[in-house]
Amino acid sequence: MNTSWQNPLVEQRADPHLSLVDGRYWFTASVPSYDAIEIRSAGSIPGLANAATKVIWRAHASGPMSWHVWAPELHRIDGRWYVYFAASERDDIWKLRMYVLECTGPDPLNDPWLERGQIVTPEEGFSLDATPFEHNGRRFLCWAQKSPPTESNLYIAELSNPWTLKTEPVVITRPDLAWERIGFCVNEGPALLKRNGRVFIAYSAAATDANYCMGLLWADENADLLDAASWHKSPTPVFCTHEAAGQFGPGHNSFTTTPDGQTDLLVYHARNYRDIVGDPLNDPNRHARVQAFGWRSDGFPDFGTPVADGTYSLGD
Template sequence: MSISWTNPLVEQRADPHLSRVDGRYWFTASVPSYDAIEIRSADSIAGLATATPKVIWRKHDSGPMSYHVWAPELHRIAGRWFVYFAASERGDIWKLRMYVLECSGQDPLRDAWVERGQILTPEEGFSLDATPFEHGGRHYLCWAQKSPPTESNLYLAELANPWTLKSAPVCISRPDLAWERIGFHVNEGPAVLKRHGRVFIAYSAAATDANYCMGLLWADEGANLLDRHSWQKSPLPVFRTNEAAGQFGPGHNSFTTTPDGRTDLIVYHARNYSDIVGDPLNDPNRHARVQALAWRADGFPDFGTPVADGLYTL
């Protein structure tokens, strides 16, 4: 039985996070005004396009969490719902830090959300794009943090609880390749996928214009994930601008599956033009898109290229 949806799936929603929990799809992303967190849910991927979004949290008037509310992710951990996001301060708009909300009940769309506070890292600094995952009975957090201040690296640590680090952070990737250093020196937006005996982490690199693209890290599933030597990196981008399809700067992805669980899907944002006036962060037209993720015979993902806008059928 085929399924279909139309790309872009949700317009003007950057940094999309899409998951499937108990037969329903859950979607959240950065809103263009960067001032709130909204979620929506539907039985099908296509249904997300018309699902009514629910604002579950708004920025503070001042102080922490009062500006640049970015890249929320909705996760259910041990039966509880959590949202991970980054935010800065109105008085210091680049003071990005990571925060966690917890739903007080079992219905993320109706029950109240509680602020659990900032995820504190040993080296205080610009940090964002936190994503939690479980592996081998242990819970981990991967995120991006500037150290030194001129580059954004990817870090990994074990969690004591959903908002508290248990172990010292380990840097698993730096923007040391030329394509990761166009405009800015960036590794950010990690997304975890476990398949075929490996733990994969897709991430985004370079400036948030048409140069934005995705790289890939991997480690063997039995390796010590907190040993930086366990991780390898693709020397080339795995997903990048496709001018022929009119898709520019694809990145900040997440992963989900079709309803039957047989096909992996990549969820990402991209623009349908390359020329941007002013700061790309102020251009709202990074739209959320979904397409199939293929697999090679050697067990590695084949991201392919961003598909053109329009009806997409599997």
């Protein structure tokens, strides 16, 4: 198998979420205007670059879900399609909360979408980046939430249905390392990866400029994932700015594979310049990129470094 695509794969799409379902790739991400959710699909990764986009939902005119529509993720759970995303209010733009949409039919591009509402957490507060996953017959949710108000931690809980928590949330990481606290004290953007007897969660840290980077958590596959003591954290970033390649602030990743499942792929956003004018959140040039990664002899992922822009070739 020899496949190639252009990086960036999709320009001006931050927080990319890419999944492979029944032989087709599905892509969604934050749009620069932060006011809608769009998805696209293709039979190959290079095909996503020019695939038609479909806006499946738009922000409300006011009230909840009317501002800062961020980081959508498209998941198929028990045969149904769901989108997890965060949004705030036009009159309170930092009142970020997590929400879920459900597709009423089997075709996410053409069937109507239903608002399932907010994912309610016991400690009401700034929350975002919800990602669901199944493990050992149970379904979990991992997300970022501010508590105390100045720090964004990662939480985990079991789900009773795709939009309702079943158990009390547990903090599995706080931004307690120096590289997680540059600009802002942040752990966010969790992404799940299971391999070699472990459950891994990659996440993103620091401000959304060139300091943005990825960290890694892991637990034994038979551990109690709701026990904070089960989780361990890399003391150093596992993927970060690579100035020689012209890639700055890589993060908010997701994982997928080649169609045959033989090659693991890292999907992330990054900018191709360091200096940003104004608020980084208002700079639209976090582009979605895809590259392969491997595994070390100790069973841990080796993400390498961000590749330079241009043709990326994937071979045997």
